[in-house]
Amino acid sequence: MAEIAVIGLGNPLLKDDGFGPRVIRALRSSGLPAGVQAVEAGGSFYSYWDLLLSCQHVIAVDSMLGDGPPGTVYMLSPEQLAGARQLERGLWHEIHFLDVLKMAAFFGARPEVTIVGVQPGEINFCLDLSPQLQARLPQVTKLVREMCCRLLRDSSRL
Template structure:
């Protein structure tokens, strides 16, 4: 039986404090022994790189900073269809995740994932040229990793 491919994609800029949480989580996940069918990759801060990264994968888990109305460090689990109802602005560097995923479905309808999960982390600090996560986001790292690992096994 063929195992289906799962991709964890960390988005953001590690040079902008909490915006780098996606890349930080990918670094932490690479230290773990992930199943063979799971790939952890950084998308960087170019949202269009997601178009290529999500192709030919059964399930995608996107990890990124969120700037919404919750307390810093709060972890959200969302599906793309929930983004429309969401009051929070969940964006990947001026392009909404929803827009990118809609674009992918139009451009590559036969190669988009069956399931996409977004693990968003409420940012406190998005200061450029600061390579350190804020305390609330740093404290949320174990919860973020747990949420990602739960998605891999579900």
């Protein structure tokens, strides 16, 4: 059982909307600490549902509309996200991440959740990230890795 789930949300076919899955690929390519599982969720919650029900911490990475320029990084709790202006998912995601968290809570799962959002530059049919998000990818990957290491350290002290 993973203690920490890192979930990359977004559609890799839609340019910057695929930022979350790109972070997951970068994390996997450099190796994950024991106790961390990373999942490319795309638009389907089925790919991470079991993990969500069993882990203690969730770090979700996605593109998100905010007030900053493309590449701006946001760190939010689910409560903060509920009040934030976010990227409309339309047909690409079958269900909003906050709704998935509510369903998980109904089944007794209440992991600590942090959402790492990145302001997209472009959302259109393309497999590549915009230059702004491509440049931000190493920084966000490092940030998420450091968050995982800190959570693992903190939980080992209990």
